[in-house]
Amino acid sequence: MYNATTRRASGRLGLAVAGLTIGGLALAGCSGGGADPATEKTEIRFLYATGDETWNSVVDSLVETFNEQSETTTVALDPLPAGTDYPTALKTVDATGSWPAIVDxxxxxxxxxxxxxxxxxxEVTDLLEPSAFAAAEDGNVYTVPYSALNGELGLNIIYNRDYFEDHDLEVPETYDDFIALLDAIKANGDVPLATAAAEIWPSDQLWKPLAAPTFAKYSNDGGFWNVAAEGGASMEDLREPLERLQNIMDNYVLEGWQSTADAQTTTLLVNGQAVMATSSAGIGRLMDIQKVDPDFNAGLFIIPDDDGKINVLKNSVVGDTAGGLAISSQAAADKKEYASAVEFLKYFYSVDAANLMEEKGWISPNILASDEVKRNTEIPGAEDYFALLDNPNLVWYENSPTMTTFSAFGTFFRQARVEMQDGQTTLDQMIAKTQAEFDAQVAAAG
Known part of the structure; x- marks a missing residue:
């Protein structure tokens, strides 16, 4: 999510806080007092990226429930900044040599x-559907999913359904329809769209759906970024979606987006300051809206391409871009910590845990016993999310960069886009400097 000078400052602050958090928890883990060894539980740490209110409440509830029922284990939460700060925080964890047992x-x-x-x-992977995980080249599985593998279906537009009905507006079926919708709302004297950039990672929320049709063209060839690394594509190929991004930002977005935090878009939408808002939280954002205003009639859609296709990223479950929960080798060296980590993951993929996640507004992971999971369809707008999974125009594509330095380039690319959107650089300058940075990162990766 977010903005230039502020981003660099907050990144340093986030890193400093991460160091303090890691150190503090490491010291706390050493304290045991005079507890009876026969009854003392093994404490393990769970390092995760904080997110929207829904995800944070899900993690809190899962850990609290697990700790209450486990006779052998206590899980201590180790939250770190989300977005672009999180990969940096992981590097700090590695540098300190203090790896938690469970790592996001x-x-x-x-x-x-x-x-x-x-x-x-x-004993963990057997609880999951076979398509929900995969082995690396060495034959081992290193991560298991923390949510349903619905790709980036959560990157969507949340809208005021009552406003649409009152003004005879419809969900767009093509990109031209989307622009016409923005124009119609603007003609009513209202602000069409709220988005955020107080941190740089939310800038993906509008960019990725706009770039998806271009990225999807390279899906069968290893993904855009891998083709670009081999010289078969370039930043110039992204000119059209970047032009579309700039047009929307210049003409239809609520002012003040540069200093707006992602969570604030919920308030802007509910208060009528904008008719629509970008989101990456999927049903979690709908849950947040319901908490703020239970009577708000929300809906969601994904920006379609020129032909009406809904292109959604669904990367491989293996690879550097694949997220998921892992067990650190440091914890595996301790039999008690390893056993506790496995115990927690087995709970995480239980029906009880899945039902708790769904109740909180999270889409639970793809477990084998999914037919026993009670889906939360009471959240206004949730039916739109589930309908997307069955939409005949839905096209899954892959774009998994294999370059080991890609996360650093990803941060640079987001920042460069925000600077372009903010008028600090031109589109041509943005393309030129991101190409130069990409080439440098490719060279550094060898």
Whole structure:
């Protein structure tokens, strides 16, 4: 999500806080007092990226419920900044040599290759649908999903359904329809769209759906970024979606987006300051809206392409871009910590845990016993989300970069887009400097 000078400052602050958090928890883990060894529980840490209110409440509830029922284990939460700060925080964790037992992973293959992660045992993976995980080249499974594998279906537009009905507006079926919708709302004297950039990662929420048709063209060839790394594509190929992004930002977005936090878009939508808002939280954002205003009639859609296709990223479950929960090799070296980590993951993929997630507004992971899970369809707008999964125009595509330095480029690319949107650089300058940075990162990756 967010903005230039503020981003750099907050990144340094987030890193400093991460260091303090890691150190503090490490010291706390050493304290045991005079507890009876026969009854003392093993404490393990769960390092995760904080997110929207829904995800944070899901993690809190899962851990609290698990701790109450486990006779052997206590899980201590180790939250770190989300978005672009999180991969940096993981590097700090690695540098300190203080790895938690359970880790919400980024740059998975990089850390697995470095021996930082332990294989996930079959007693955990046997609880999941076979398509929900995959082995790395060495035959081991290193991550298991923390949510349903619905790709980036959560990157969508949340809208005021009552406003649409009152003004005879409809969900767009093509990109031209989307622009016409923006024009119609603006002609009514209202602001069509709220978005955020107080941090740089929410800038993906509008960009990715606009770029999806271009990225999808390279899906069968290894993905856009891998083709670009081999010289078969370039930043110039992204000119059209970047032009569309700039047009929307210049003409239809609520002013003040540069300093707006992602969570604030809920308030802007509910208060009528904008008719629509970007989101990456999926049903979680709908749950947030319901908490703020239970009577707000929300809906959601994904921006379609010129031909009406809904292109949604669904990366491989293996690879550096694949997220998921992992067990650190440091924890695996301790039999008690490893057993506790496995115990927690087995609970995480239980029906009870899945039902708790769904109740809180989270889409639970793809477990084998999914037919026993009670889906939460009471949230206004949730039916739109589930309908997208069955939409005949839905097109899944892959775009999994294998470059080990891609996370650094990803941060640079987001920042460069925000600077372009803000008028600090031109589109041509943005393309030129991101191409130069990409080439440098490709060279650095070898």
């Amino acid at each position: 992973m980024r740059d998975t293959l990089t850390y697995a290759s470095a021996g930082k992660l332990a294989p996930i045992p079959t």
